Amino acid sequence: MNYPVSKNKSNNNYVNYAHRGMTLESDINQTNKYYLDNDIALIYKKPTPIKVVKVKYNKRINTQITEAYYETPSTTDYNGIYKGKYIDFEAKESKSKTSFSLNNIHDHQVTHLIKVLEHGGISFLIIRFTTLNKTFILSTSKLIDFIKNYNRKSIPLDYFEKNGKLVIEKFSPRTDYLKIVDELIEENLEVHNEKE
Amino acid sequence: MNYPVSKNKSNNNYVNYAHRGMTLESDINQTNKYYLDNDIALIYKKPTPIKVVKVKYNKRINTQITEAYYETPSTTDYNGIYKGKYIDFEAKESKSKTSFSLNNIHDHQVTHLIKVLEHGGISFLIIRFTTLNKTFILSTSKLIDFIKNYNRKSIPLDYFEKNGKLVIEKFSPRTDYLKIVDELIEENLEVHNEKE
Numbered sequence: 494m495n496y497p498v499s500k501n502k503s504n505n506n507y508v509n510y511a512h513r514g515m516t517l518e519s520d521i522n523q524t525n526k527y528y529l530d531n532d533i534a535l536i537y538k539k540p541t542p543i544k545v546v547k548v549k550y551n552k553r554i555n556t557q558i559t560e561a562y563y564e565t566p567s568t569t570d571y572n573g574i575y576k577g578k579y580i581d582f583e584a585k586e587s588k589s590k591t592s593f594s595l596n597n598i599h600d601h602q603v604t605h606l607i608k609v610l611e612h613g614g615i616s617f618l619i620i621r622f623t624t625l626n627k628t629f630i631l632s633t634s635k636l637i638d639f640i641k642n643y644n645r646k647s648i649p650l651d652y653f654e655k656n657g658k659l660v661i662e663k664f665s666p667r668t669d670y671l672k673i674v675d676e677l678i679e680e681n682l683e684v685h686n687e688k689e
Numbered sequence: 690m691n692y693p694v695s696k697n698k699s700n701n702n703y704v705n706y707a708h709r710g711m712t713l714e715s716d717i718n719q720t721n722k723y724y725l726d727n728d729i730a731l732i733y734k735k736p737t738p739i740k741v742v743k744v745k746y747n748k749r750i751n752t753q754i755t756e757a758y759y760e761t762p763s764t765t766d767y768n769g770i771y772k773g774k775y776i777d778f779e780a781k782e783s784k785s786k787t788s789f790s791l792n793n794i795h796d797h798q799v800t801h802l803i804k805v806l807e808h809g810g811i812s813f814l815i816i817r818f819t820t821l822n823k824t825f826i827l828s829t830s831k832l833i834d835f836i837k838n839y840n841r842k843s844i845p846l847d848y849f850e851k852n853g854k855l856v857i858e859k860f861s862p863r864t865d866y867l868k869i870v871d872e873l874i875e876e877n878l879e880v881h882n883e884k885e
Contacts, residue, residue, distance in 0.1 A: 532804075540738035540762075542736035562752070575808070578773075579769075579774070
């Protein structure tokens, strides 16, 4: 009875995940479970925010929600802790072979990623080009650079190749993004050391 | 149309918040907004997890969810970043004048709070005794002490008075819990320094 329902059909900016193979989301969830089981990090996907309008109470089974609507998330999809650091990111798939449209990410999500960076956390995007089967991490600072320097609503693949970091897919953990996060932490330390 | 629906009627362990004045949840949400607006911290309440079973697509309005059920949260309700540190907590009200029942918190939530501590984050409970109008922060280490040393399913008020920290309620921010978190961070540093 509890079959999954594709939730984004109404929004053309999203990839419809129904009837597909492994998605970025399921890969990241599996990876997070691996991190949790091996006590490497605690990173969870936040539940999709839903506004409940009507419920039906039933003593025998759980309360049934009979009318509800999807809401826009306030922040990003994933956050947690790794090596004592606050980690925060958004993950998105793109079918395009040439670019990733920033329309896929809400402005307030970009603002949130920037704020996390300013508060001393590690934040980034994980973007998978599904047709090319390539997954990149783009740090928030490189995202800011792009927004500042280019007057474009799409980040070209080339920008990811030069400024992003490729995540190697493997069997387990499938999308070992914390390996890249180690590099981001290292770079942050270097920036801080240069400042001092 | 979007009136709030009390979600916990089916669960006797929870306080029913409907038709009440300011609740702990609304106080914390207001406080988090104050922290966000003043760039002090980024702390958000996670959405309630809901399993969607049936939806109705409608081109004019948003997709309507017509059958869904509340799920048990995987972690705690609140997390975020403050002074570069990962913050994680659960907040609960109690009507009792004498104790707080641990039945109000899932075992896996306690496990999660402990893991956060082990990974170098700051985790705690915020418990409000609504009848007494007293709100305490109990650090995870004091929670662990209680569980280890007492074979009881309820934490007496007395334990909060001695081992918790009282949060002073004011106009804005209403429940300034980060003031207490500053003390927890300070104590953690002292513990680390003693170890070295």
